[in-house]
Amino acid sequence: MGRKTSHKFKAEVSQLLDILVHSLYTNKEIFLRELVSNASDALEKVRFKSQSEGEDDGVTQEIRITVDKDAGTLTITDTGIGMTRDELMRNIGTIAHSGTAELTRLAEEGKESLDSLIGRFGVGFYSVYMVADEVTVTTRSAEEGAAPIAWTSDGKTDYKLQELDEDRPRGTEIVVHLKKDLADRFTNEAHLKQIINKHSNFINFPIFVGEERVNTIQALWREPKFQITSDQYAEFYKFLTFDAEDPFDTLHTSVDAPVQFNALMFIPKSGDDPFGLGRENRGLDLYVRRVLIEKQNKDLLPEYLGFLKGVVDTEDLPLNISRETLQDNILMRKISSTLTKQVFTHLEKMAKDDADRYNEFWRAHGELFKAGYMDFLNKDKFGGLVRFNSSASEDAKGLTSFADYIGRAKEEQKEIYYAYGPSREALGLSPHLEVFRRKSIEVLYLYEPIDEFVMDALREFDGYALVAAEHAEMDKLDKFESLEKEDKPEALSEEQKSTLDKLVARFKDALGDSVTEVKPSTRLSDSPVCLSNPDGQFTSSMDKIMRVMHKDSSIPKKVLEINPDHALIRNMLSIMERDENDPFIDQAANQLFESALLLEGYLTDPHALVGRVQDLLTKSSGWYVDASK
Template sequence: MSETNKPHVQEFEYKAEMKQLLNLIVHSLYTHPEVFLRELISNASDALSKARFAQLTDGAESGGELKISISVDKEKKSFVIEDNGIGMSEEDLIANLGTVAKSGTLGFLQAMKEQKEGGKLDANLIGQFGVGFYSVFMVTDEVVVETKIEGADACRWRSSGEGTYSIEKIDKQHRGTRISFTLKDEAADFAEEYRIESVIRKYSNFVDFPIYLDDKKVNSVEALWQKPKSELNDDEVNEFYKFVSVDYQDPLDYLHVSVEGAVSFKALLFLPKEAPMDMMYQQGALENHGPQLYAHKVMIQHECKDLLPEYLRFISGVVDTEDLSLNVSRETVQSSPVMSKIRQILTSKILGWFDTLADEQPEKFRQFYKAFGPVIKIGLNTDFSNREKLIELLRFESTRTEEGQYVTLKEYVGRMAEDQKEIYYLSGESRRQVLSQPNLEYFQKKGIEVLLLTDPVDVFVIPSINEYDSKPLKSIEKADIDFAASDDEKKEDEAVSATLIETLLKVFGDTLGDRVEKVVESHRLVNSPATLVSGSDAMDSQVEKMLKMMNKDAGAAKKILEVNPSHPIIKNLASRCMLNENDPMIRTVAEQLYEGALLLEGNLDSTVDFVSRMNQLIEEATKS
């Protein structure tokens, strides 16, 4: 061939972030290198879905049977995977294979690498974070991609994963993509037919197109959601779940839905055992998630967020309806009354599913609630049409439950004493921290159950409920709680005369100044000398703490200091106050009690003065 007729090869350099990502993949040890095959098949399946969609809606040429073909050569250690899907243009190659698919992918994988013992990554994360194609560099040193899209020249993309890639025009007659490479020595087993077949059955058995391995069909192309529930078996359902969700575990449970009427559809939905990794690491991670949407068994959207409200989008699966036309656009899906009705029905059935789990399989529900309870609670303030159902699903630890066990609002109300008019709760960072709060003492002594809110979401959600079964929900750290004391307790409280306690409270108030709203006598304390409570209109202390974390300059609202007139410390101070109101020891102790209350609720900014003052008091107490 003359110099003028040689194909022009363009060299491209990966961006810095892409170089780091490739280096991380190539040189890190993964737990399951076989995942590369799952990712290549998944990409081929997506290309075939687009081709089929184009055939049905635009009349594009068929190109024969839509399929995935794999061929291997054990002696040469060669591997080829080919599809006759939509194909790629030169621009597609640069966009899809030359850049990191998702923002933040590199940082996330790097963090996971550092956390994993021995630097191993969980390969099941690959598909979730947009680096699927690049996983091929785990098993080869160089990849060649030959591809053609209708109406454009065919191209060959080549890279060794070391910082550059090349693209050249080639002569390829038919639409589709062919990926070829030679396997590394340590990955030579992937040139064995039995090995390839086992990986396909494990990860890709339910790909919606036939997969041929050296001309032998090896996968099962079956729309499980179209089968009656009675014909489904757990093994195939679990395998299908792993395929659609890219999860390595079996699902916690699944829901089969078949609806006929004003709108008709079938669905197979899955409840994961654990929250997805990206849901834990990224705010708004569920915003663009959702089950797969099919119309007439043809995939319309891989992640259809319009099928479910955001707080339920951790559920994966497939929804198939014949009430949508195949040429529907994403914009039409969003505004379609059919989709709105499907969403309404699915949401109702899913919430009913959760309720059934709670009644019939409480341990399974407890596992589900531990993983996804915080997300479900968000629905209270976003899905008002199902608010009452969501309230019934709420679960809380309480002063009467063991750690990790839950109580419902219905159960709480059912065991309230006749004279109890309110549902009480207390929020904090952990069960241990909440149970150490002095504000619980009265309720513990009286045997009044208190809900313990330790989920950060609770403080934003629970106050919005206002009441349940005509019983107001009330934080016990608020000052406006009605404490009904018995005559005997009133006598005990009167151990310090009203005049003396009033004088002492004034000294406390003068000492603390504008750091507190006021200082008052307490009716809630039993064993502690003092506590801090919020005014009736003040925000929850946990909310205040979170806001302060977000804005360090945010000022804290003033609180009310309650003093226990029956406590020995307060009695002793009252005696000293009777002798000398200006006794400096009274003011020192007042400061210490105030900061001690701050410390218990986690709001003491500096412990230096607190410890210094404590040492001063110990020194005074230990004098001969």
């Protein structure tokens, strides 16, 4: 045995160890991730050495973890590059680039998580003292003639070094004497396997716990795409997500610039957020050189692409990077930007090559994807990928793109018209769409509140303005011929026009402040009246959304438009000519107004409307009996 010497830790190391040991905010299992990562680095170095020198000593490259329950120890052994005496003192006796003052501040605050601490100082090995009373590191360097060295410390003030006479293979063995209250937990092989699976499952070398190899799943993202079968992708996807089904689609990419990373992403067959609970269950797993840094990182992809599952592995980030630093890291932003572009390119290709397949994707994930209306950097790409039901579709399941709409638009039409409604049937009866049905002008159907925000954010697509049907300018629609000859009554005489003015005024008097204005309409054909917004800016549906957001339950004041060519309005003109004060006019005005409110979804109290309908039915049935005698 060689001479045993004692060495003091540098002051900042002692402070750090004290913080680690007494921290209340740390995830203690992370020590194993750090030790495995160090072992993997040592194995990578010896592999590089053997490749560059063209020599292989035949020693199996592996990491082994064993436990002794009786002794309360955990041992991790690697066959890596090992360390000389000087390297051991340099690597474990000091902390590179750290400052005593900064450590003192952290000790006083006592609020730093271990992840952040390790990330700031690169001191992964020291995390072992969260679980250890004493640690012995025995190592022999791969350098020719290097003697084995043993390093021992209780992690308080000093450490001991001793040269060993025994012949040991190259590599490092770390014996962790566990604290009594943690010994059961960290000598439990099943628990250790869970930790390895969680943090170190894709390390490039075999990891054994006892006699069982734990990391059996291949890091597919590191393999050439042409060598991977669809079955391998499916197996990996199921391992990653616990989904019983195969993935709908796979995106496998390797990027060298502007930042180097590999990514393997999957689109599931169905969305996993039926009750709005999946917002936190999103994000790609972030690895640095096969070591898990963060599960479901939320910054690698924007939230509206949160349906993607998978992993990103980069060489360029430091292995021990804190979550706080991750969020501000410029490399992370570059990875995110590159990934987002690649997802858009992939979806654009799918939409172009196989519209039916893209529509299948849209039905599963379109609702989440539509939240991308706020991504103004990708506005044009986003606009090309959104889909809506349309009046030109055969049923409510049909989907169309803006480009499809433009391809069917009438000559000289430079607008894409849309309308919001609770269902296809409701939109088919909407008074605002009568002119579009009459002239066979396509209208996109919006069923979800978010669709309104999409249209409001995009404003135009490929030179075509996105216009709400209720805000359509009639002079732009008048130039298009009606599909069928309109069965219009004779034009109003001058006397009838004068009576119409009086009827409009009478309606306004009857409705009072419930409406801002009553005016004749040119948009209606089948309906006697409709409501429109006085300012022409918000659509009726957007107005409702804003009122819900502001908890405003009042009924908005709108313009009541009446159709002078409708039989009901013509009959009312006749009544007005006979008796301007006939009470039926007021009754009809209120009935038509409340019917219009009902169609718009604003009528909260239908009692008056129902009573009025019953009164009118009673009277009309009497007239009908008399007329049919």
